[in-house]
Amino acid sequence: MAKGSSFSEVLSPQGVLAAPLSSVGGKAATLARMIQKGIQVPDFFCVSSAAFVRHLSANEIGWPESVDLTTDIDLLRGVRAQIIEAPVPAAVRQQALEAYNCLCSKRGHGKVAVRSSGGEEDSASTSFAGQFSSLLGVEGSADLLDALKECWASYLSDRSVRYRAHQGIPLSPAPSFGVVVQALVFAEKAGVLFTEHPIDPDLDVSYIEANFGTGESVVGGLTTPDSITISRSTGEVVEQNVATKRRMTLVTLESKGSSEVEVEDFRRTSPVLTESEALEIFRVGCRIEQLMGAPQDVEWAFDPEGLWILQSRPLTAPGRKS
């Protein structure tokens, strides 16, 4: 592993492009490539796995490489507690806070989303993915460092460890796990785009689901969202279903984290997206698919500035043709 002052443990999108995938994770790499191609992605920086390694070594936390994943749950809990309680090493802290302050001054607010970006996550070849941890509406230096440690600890969460054991995927000898810190989008409406139909890829359509507020209500299945089907060959809307949307999730400047609220009566049965908004999402989706060379599962959001792409990943194989 590279050492010395020239190697930065906290990377800008340009830095991510130059770094090995194992030190930043799939999510960070995809976001960086999208930014490079001019797709509107919220500003972010990536805390690389080198920072995680430094946190472990500076605090003398042993990496449990030879642990029996099926039985040593208590030991892993202990390691997780150590990761969370130990102070973030000064070098990492300084770089992360510098990058954070830079992000804040650009966006004019201090709220960020802190997301895990695992080396094994979000790849088309393996169904092991697991959003280890994803925290919305994090604000301030102290909260940021806590969120960072929480993301690191989630690498060893009971759930992901059991899943590894079940799938026979061993822990790597050193963590390959980046953390993405992304400027928060105060979404007015958000959702998911599949560039291919999720059930029947032969249909030659893209499929969008949308709700008011942030996209959590769509992916979490909190409510039945609107859906829009767009023909891939003609680029026209072929079907639109407007659902009764009872609940949504919101992040605001004032609130901590995201909260679940009722959708106001007057717009429960109103369409979330206009046709031109849906087509804009579709067109950006096509560009991402071209860029990544495979059908994509894209999370998007609208705020007063317009459309943002929050993340994108390949559609996993089993949902497609069997």
Place this chain on the structure above:
Amino acid sequence: MAVKYSKVAEAEHPVLLATLISAGLQGRYFQEATGWDFGVQHHKYESGGHYISDEDLESLGRLVSEKLQSDSDLWTNYVSRGKSKGSDLIATARSLATGGDQAGNPKELKEGFTALAEATMQMAPFLAASRLVRAEVESLVTSAINQEAGEEQARDIVARVLGAEGESEAVREIRNCYRLALEIAESDEAKELVLDKLPATAVSQMENQFPDLYERLRDHVDEYGWIRGQVQGLDPLSMRDLVERIQGILLRWKPAMIRQAAERDPQLKLDDLLGFSPSESLERLIWGLKELATERPFHIDVHLQAFGIARQFFAKVAEAVGCGPEQLAYSSAEEIMRALSEEGELPISEIDRRIQNSFWVERSGDDLRLNTLEAPPGDREGAQTATITGQTVCRGRAVGTVRLIFGATEVVKLEVGDVLVSEASTPDKMGTESAFPGRTDAPLGLEKAGAIVTDEGGLLSHAAIISRELGVPCVVGTERATSTLVDGQVVEVDATKGTGRVIAWERSPEVAESPSD
């Protein structure tokens, strides 16, 4: 003075079956069937259940209690009589279903109908008596264990013996289906045949290549096909349906997991249960109680089973009297007999009114009165909650036991083949506590689900993505699955079309046997 009633049997059935059971609860049939000189005077059928008056139930209880003192073989005789009347009824139904072409011969139809009616009424008394006999034997067993092992153990042991009751016909059907799947999984050639061909082709080729296996599938359809047939609007299980379901099972699970579902049966071992060697008389008593515990669901099922099997026969009767099969089901036995004797026609408009509204049957003396009354709209809606619809997000078909799952930690409750029913997301703790915490991070145990049904969500929700990844039939956005379905109920999930359906094969267990006043 107002008569108070207790519910003796819970069942979803139309007017015809209700009137026949009501008639069977007359003194004459009671005596013929059980050999006891006692009859029920006050009986009524209301909102899906049969009721007899508290007074009748009490006297019947006294009679059973006295008989038990003097006749130590009472319950063994009772159980075997019940079984033999039950098999008489099934045999009658089967012979009518497979009998020659009676269409156009009212005399033969009338004879057949009379035989079926008679056998149904002979079976009916066991519905009322089984509860009492069981209660009496239960108290005998409790006091015998008290003497031999002490009071503390008695309660626990009796509860566990009675716990063996929970196995309904629908659950047995599921288990047998998995046994068949396991057998097919263990033969490479049979497995290949079932997996590579369309169900219809697989059925016809199996008949030639695996006659034994074909025979057992046939038996399964004969024995259990009626369960599906009794659900409104569904044809009885066909060989094709069964092979389609087995295909789904073979695609989804490895043989070891299929075995788990096939062998879920909790076998009751007396020695393990007691922890001491019982006297011979106690052993017999416990055996009797166990036998009675499993008899009760049998008595209810037998009636429904016979009517399911005789569906083809009823279709012929309906044709002969000039109505549809559903209209026939909502006619009383007397009305059908009159029509078959050409003494009168079916009161079609009245029957249509019964189909629209709820109805009840009451016996007074030797008269049987069938009344209809306008049901409040809420009740009517309640009666139709059996089918729930939503959006299909992963195609397939499955039958399984409902498990309500309200978070990732509850997923361990799933047994192989269970139908996971979830809100899809937990308020406030979204993403961390839901049964579907991540897009691809399925909690361990989720792979056991035979189907997934959620209240909310779309094609791209976590539940939908995970179900497609696991290849599990999945219906989302039903709005009311968690509030309508009950843990332990057996349902069919039909996710073969864009609009997915959840169909209840049996009433929810919590509703059954609720006392009534």
